[in-house]
Amino acid sequence: MPTASEHLARAKQNVCFAESFDLKTTPYLDWVVTAYFYAALHLVDALLWEKDGLNPELHEHRRNYVKEKWYLRPISVEYRSLKDHSEDARYRLITMTSAKVENTIIPLYKTIESHILQQLQAAKTAEE
Numbered sequence: 001m002p003t004a005s006e007h008l009a010r011a012k013q014n015v016c017f018a019e020s021f022d023l024k025t026t027p028y029l030d031w032v033v034t035a036y037f038y039a040a041l042h043l044v045d046a047l048l049w050e051k052d053g054l055n056p057e058l059h060e061h062r063r064n065y066v067k068e069k070w071y072l073r074p075i076s077v078e079y080r081s082l083k084d085h086s087e088d089a090r091y092r093l094i095t096m097t098s099a100k101v102e103n104t105i106i107p108l109y110k111t112i113e114s115h116i117l118q119q120l121q122a123a124k125t126a127e128e
Contacts, residue, residue, distance in 0.1 A: 001055040004120070007046035014039035015109075029096035030089035036109040037086035040079060043116040044072065050123050059083075075115045082108045 002010075018035035021028060041062065048054040048065055056062040066072045066079050085105060088094040096105075 002045070002049070004046040004050040007042040007049065008120075011039040011042035011046070011113075014042065023098040023101055029098065029101055032101055033089045033096050033105050034086050036105050037082050040082050040109055040112045043113060044079065047071065047116050047119055050120055071119050075112045078108045078111045082112065 014035045018032045018039070021032050023029070023032065026032070044062060044066060045055065048056065048062075048069070051069070051071055054065065056065060063080070063083070066076045072079075082105065085096075085100075085108075089096050
């Protein structure tokens, strides 16, 4: 099972991938949205591992943890929204725009990232 640090590394890799695209010119905005969602997924998994030793194998399990765990509940709306946008891009073939990525997708990701990194730091501080 991946550790919290391995999930954090994969989240960073996904963000680097997303940031490698020029949002104004790329025809692959669906991949940008998907990469931000998977980065958020790995952040969630890092916190689940750190707090409870959990490593969900299914999206459904992770979604339930995000709704139920007190330390993830504050970002449950953002996580669900980012997941929905990712599914819109991947499965429903809804066209993504650079404005949507800049004004919706990235802020959703940043909110999730900020919350989870604060929670991880608090957990680390509590261990010391």
